[in-house]
Amino acid sequence: MQQLPIEAALPELLDALRSRPNAVLIAEPGAGKTTKVPLALLEEPWLQGKKIVMLEPRRLAARSAAAYMSATLGEQPGGTVGYRVRMDTKVSDKTRIEIVTEGVLTRLLQADPALEEYGAILFDEFHERHLHGDLGLALALQSQQLLRDELRIVVMSATLDAAAVSALLGDAPVIASKGRVFPVETVYTGKKMQESFEQRIAGTVRRAISEHLEGDVLVFLPGVREIRRTAALLAEGGGLPSLVQVAELHGSLPLSLQQQAIAPCGPGMRKVVLSTAIAESSLTVEGVRIVVDGGLMRVPRFSPRTGMSRLETIPVSKASADQRRGRAGRVAEGVCYRLWTEQEHAYLKPYAAPEIEEADLASLALELAVWGVGDPSELRWLNEPPQAAYRGARELLQALTAIDAEGKPTPHGMRMAGLGVHPRLAHMLLVSEELGAAGLACELAALLSDRDPLAGERSADIQLRLQALRSGAGIDRAAAERVKQQARQWRGMLTGGEKRKHEADPAKEQALAGLLLAHAYPDRIAQKRGEGKYLLANGRGAALAGAQPISRAPYLVAAELDDAGAESAIRLAAELPAGLFDHELSSYTIKEESIEWDKSVLAVRARSRVRLGAIILKEKPMPNPDPEKVALELVRGIRETGFDLLPFNRSAKQLLARMRLMAKHDGSWPDVSEDALTDRLEHWLMPHLYGLKSAADLQKLNMIEIIGELLDWTKRRELDEQVPTHITVPSGSRIPIDYSDPDNPVLAARLQELFGWKETPRIAGGKLPLTLHLLSPSQRPVQVTRDLANFWNETYFEVKKDLKGRYPKHYWPDDPLAAQPTNRVRPRNS
Structure with a gap:
């Protein structure tokens, strides 16, 4: 040898x-x-x-x-x-x-x-x-x-x-x-944009067969779907030469067919083996001298945010590409056709990411708990489990009662680990013992542990898979046998007998299948929220592909989801009768009283509800909600929506402006800026909110009184003295001051009413001059000034000429400081 x-x-x-x-x-x-x-x-x-x-x-x-x-x-x-x-x-x-x-x-x-x-x-x-x-x-x-x-x-x-x-x-x-590797020529074929991936693969296989007259061809494809499409393309148009046979190689094939795929050909025959990454290492496909590498691989990607996985097709790493290329040089000189360019090859990752960084860690977390390790850092890893994914896995295990609050395995969790299946399905299998439905649970677990036996079936209803499994109609015989064998193995590990005959009553079995899957996927129980669209208990949206019978169900449980896009696509699901939430699934529900600000109606809503995660199962108004909680939520609503909810009329706004002006010029005054008031809503406003619950109710508030309570008697008197609401001008009129701009308070008065007023009036203890808007008889500003004396001396005479021409009947004296002020056309004694 x-x-x-x-x-x-x-x-x-x-x-x-x-x-x-x-x-x-x-x-x-x-x-x-x-x-x-x-x-x-x-x-x-x-x-x-x-x-x-x-x-x-x-x-x-x-x-x-x-x-x-x-x-x-x-x-x-x-x-x-x-x-x-x-x-x-x-x-x-x-x-x-x-x-x-x-x-x-x-x-x-x-x-x-x-x-x-x-x-x-x-x-x-x-x-x-x-x-x-x-x-x-x-x-x-x-x-x-x-x-x-x-x-x-x-x-x-x-x-x-x-x-x-x-x-x-x-x-x-x-x-x-060193390996027994013969020289392998590498051919980069690049991409032909007008062809599909499978068409390029099939074309490259035909090219390889015609260019190289000896040796079998090993073709690497990302999954079963691409394998079958490529096989169909190779069979079209007369197919390959008669001495060339096509074989598939992937994990879902029966062992006998897998062994046929890797066995040597008969004399004078050649073989094309369409394979997943299963042939990348360990296996030797006899006689291979040609490799066609599609350059893609399919990997599971788990999202800790959603708690769901999806299969993603990604480019292979350089290491994987080299492994695949090496398969062509095992028995003689070979050639490797790569469906990408040499430049693209330079940008491939050196190694594929380890599965531990991107996979669902629920099984690993359970194994570590059974091993006696709470923190993965206690062990030595090439790559430690990511913290977010591991934390999510532990939360799931607690929900499945596999571990306690301290992370230690429960007796239930120890049994789950012994079943050698994902913790979700292990929990379902053990629960089925109590329900007397172990046989049905084992069938469901086996179906979900394998590829969908009705690949291409439009309906997501798992009941169709159960029926096909039992009848053999429309299902691959080898796949059915594999699922049945696995179901029998798990059935032998369970102790519960069959207390109910489900198959005789399809409706009962359908309900029971939904119940079992709900125990496995409590976070994927879904409530209908539109045609074919559902809200999952984990808060995510999900949708069925098009109209199908199961889309009529008010509730269902999604056993398989593709977490791609804004809404996950439901691949497999079972209908869930609403009545199960009151009894069989009540352990997953929460009864709560909710007092919350609803910004859509600008009101506090007090409801009692039964909730399963994000799903509201039942809800009704609370007759006598806690007034303290209602007031607090109303405060939250004001803080969230803004002061526009409060009935600040003109007088209330003026009061705030006056107080802000004093605070600016005197540090002993309270800060009543909007930000400061918002921060202290619980202290100054909340005592006035009891009995109120909506924006409409808030209109009953007297904001002048409420704001005034922020000042003691001394401050109120000081406010009236230093920052008055009105000021009496020489004509005797009492004119309001506009404090809308606290830095620039305005007194707007007709020019004739100010005759004899030598200096600009000042407020805030003389620190701040008023801005005077000097008005014409028609109440239009003719001058804005903060220096009245200068106006009389420098500008008045120019203004007088203009006003006298427009208002000849009015009184326009030559000496405004000595003239009699008036709020009439002319002084009474003129």
Whole structure:
């Protein structure tokens, strides 16, 4: 058998692990690390006959690796080498190497934190940085530190920041191995704007088949939707040459079809494998010499703000692109067609963001709580969980009664963690025991844990999926079997029997399905607020795509949402009967009395209501609201809306202006600016608000009296003396002073009434001269001055000429200071 490149690096790895507990192995694709390293460690003395567990991120890769290693030993999986993956386990008493997927490793560590049966943990393809991989490494490192200092930990990858991982593992040695890689030509095809993504992929595949007459083609696409569209395009127009077959490769395929996709072709045949990132590492698709890379990947993005996830299609990283390119050089010289430009390649990120930074952390938070860790910083991470997302995850776990107020797991939470499913669905499964609906809950959980089995179905009603699952109509047979198998597995873990026969009564089952999902997604219970539009309990808006039967439901629970845009798109939902809120879902509701300022009607509304998050289920007026709270809300309304709500008439405004003028010139006076009054509304205004509740009621207030109460008797007298409301002019008329501009108070009087007045009158203890508006007989200003003496001496005679011409019957003396003032046309004795 031909020697694999990793074998040259094995002696260095073995030497490192004999003296150190940890190591980092960097091995290029095709080096053979996945299948050779575990076998090489089996007879090491430090292992002391214990088992090796190797974490493999993908189920197909785990099974394939176990099959390959078993074959080299002349055995079947389940002998020396076995595996544990979701819904499939092949291990025995003879098994020494267990290849497990990520959730399985977490369960092993939780069941036995010391991992007494195991002497080494290998983390394969760690560069993929899946959430459970990071969690598993963090738990393993603490186990090693506190319980098992002899436990060996090896992190293996083809593309990885080795220095950072080495530091995390206590400056572990880094061993590097070259892969068995042949030269690979890279062809950048760029973008053709007139074609869709799938059309460009299909065109590039045809080009590759025609330009290269040997070798299979591995095509990287972001998801199943693009795979199926591309397959359809390749079948059009006569399709590919008859000797070229097309195979799909993705995680939702049955194992048999996945194995067919990676198996070698028959003699004279060629193959085009349309794959997701599942083939990027670990798996070897036999015979591949051509790679067509679409350059896209689909990743989940979680929003702590909304509590929801969405799938987002993004460009691959340089590391992923290199991994994909390397698949073309495993057996001979190859070529990689990239559907982007060389310039665009330079701007790709070096590495993909680790899942822990962008994923829903509810499962991780529950695992840490069960592990006994409240603060993630107690563990060692390559990247710590983001605080906002982790805080949101803990809040969800409390709502699901998985942890208590201190963050410790409840007995209910411990059982949830043991089910190995998202905490929402685990909570639903356990609640179903009490409801006697475990079978239905297991079906729902299995449907929601997998891809939508009715992909392309316009209706979001999950009841259609249940019916299809049972009848087999319109559903992929393999998908249905996978869902049923998972449902059976969970059903075996639950204790509650079936107390009710739901399938015989579709209406009852529909209501029960809604109830079960409401327990899983209490924050996504939704209330109708328009045609096809709903308000979620978390305050977000959501909408169904077009008119569909379920859109008539007043309430529903959204089990799957696409959190894109202003309103989330509801992908899967169940109708929720309103009657459930009074009893079965009452634990999620809050009864409260609300006294709030309603700016839409400019009034305080006092209501008693039953609320579920942002959803108001019931509401009615309160007959006798607390007057103190009503007054406080009225104050808030005034503060929010502004002083325009208060009935300040002209006299009240003048009083405020006079007080502000005194405050400006005398620091002992209170600040009655609008900002200061607004800040102190509770002190000077609130005592007058009892019994009032609206802007209309406020019009009853006497603002002159209320403002006047801010002054004691001495200040009131001083105000009248220093800043009078009126002033008596030489004619005897009592004329009001305009204080609308406190810096420039105005006295407007007819010129003839001021004859004999030598100086400008002053107020505020003589500190401030009045601005005189000298008026004509028709009350129009002919002069504005703050220096009356100067006016008489310099300007009066010019003004007199003009006025005498326009008002010849009026009295215009030559000496205004000696003349008799009058408020008539002429003085009485003239």
